[in-house]
Amino acid sequence: MTKPLLLFVEYALGLLDDFNTVFQGEAPLLHELQPRVKKLIDNFASNFMRMNYVRSASKVDPHLTSQYMPLSGVYLGVGNYGELEKLCSGDQELVLTGCRNFYIEAILQLQKRFDFKDSFFSTIQQIIPKNVRERTPPTLQLIFSTFPTLRNACDPAKAETEWRALSLLSTEELGLQTEDELRLLSAETFWVLVLKLKSSAGLLFPNVAVVITFIFSLSYSNAIAERVFSFLKINRNDRRNCLSNDVLLGLMRTKFLMKNTQSTAATIKFPDKLIDRVQKVRANAVIVGDEF
Known part of the structure; x- marks a missing residue:
């Protein structure tokens, strides 16, 4: 009974992981939040509820038993083809019931965390x-x-x-x-x-x-802010606690420049004007200018 459950968890958590990965990015996706959450909920619901109901419902009610498919019709993921049949009927019922309960709880948790009543x-x-x-x-x-x-x-x-x-x-x-x-x-x-x-x-x-x-510019996730705090924690530590805000900002801009240009410390290219000005300033002097 363990293998079918593990294969189901791999499938179900994969859907949640894909959703989470999208919204851990930095692209502006706030306008996609509502349709993507609804799509995920509908995906879970269609695995144990009738399709006509899922398509027509503005908000799925996972406790509406009259719209449940027969227990044998609960979808457990492509990896479970042939695995469930190896179990006795009693174990099959336990697995299918447990997986259906997982879908129900997942839908309820998503609906609780994403309230789209606001216009x-x-x-x-x-x-x-x-x-x-x-x-x-x-x-x-x-x-x-x-x-x-x-x-x-x-x-x-x-x-x-x-x-x-x-x-x-x-x-x-x-x-x-x-x-x-x-x-x-x-x-x-x-x-x-x-x-x-x-x-x-x-x-x-x-x-x-x-x-x-x-x-x-509206944030849909705290992932970006968390990355900034992680960057600060790594760079301003006990041994480097005197770094000024200007230095930290410069490090951060350099990091994002390298990321956006897919460069490394060995291949990154700086503007010739910037290099020329850096070579001319005295030690610890501030480079004044807004060309860069």
Whole structure:
């Protein structure tokens, strides 16, 4: 009975691990949090509940026994094909019941930890390319109502005009071939393309740029902050407790430069101007300038 359970745990925890890995990254994914959590819950629910119910339910109730599949239909992962049949009927029932209980508890815990009652989570879906092109919703009113501070950072009326113009933007202006290609882009890729567009006066969508930059700066996970604290703990230790904030900031920027350019300490390239200025300063002097 041990092997089928271990194979099931490998499958079920794999789904949770994949979900966790995505949200341990540094890409702006707050707008994907709600649909990804729902997808994970639906995935678990479809393994022991009727598909028609899972598809139609806005919020799955894992205790709704009338929608359960027969116990023999509980899915335990691809690794369990043929393994369950090696057990006696009594052990099979114990394994299937235990695995179904795992699914139920996983769904309940996810629903407890991710409460999407706040309208914010539906509002932020507005930045997805498909919704931008379809003007769903048709205005930025919900975003400005949710984040009133944006009214001080940009012109809401001009942002509204720019937002509506996005739905009329041709795919050729974004360097794409078809509308379907555009709609398949991730939100981050789409907005990188949009915010690169310029006119003779500067950015083509300056007010929308403020809104989108603000939304993408919202944190969806504490992973990034934890990495910064880990970096500080490693570099400012008992033997290096006099490091100044400027030195720590410089180390941190160098680390991220190496990561973003896939460089090592032996291959990293610094601008010639920076190298020249470093060679000319006296020991312990501060390099003043904002070119770098």
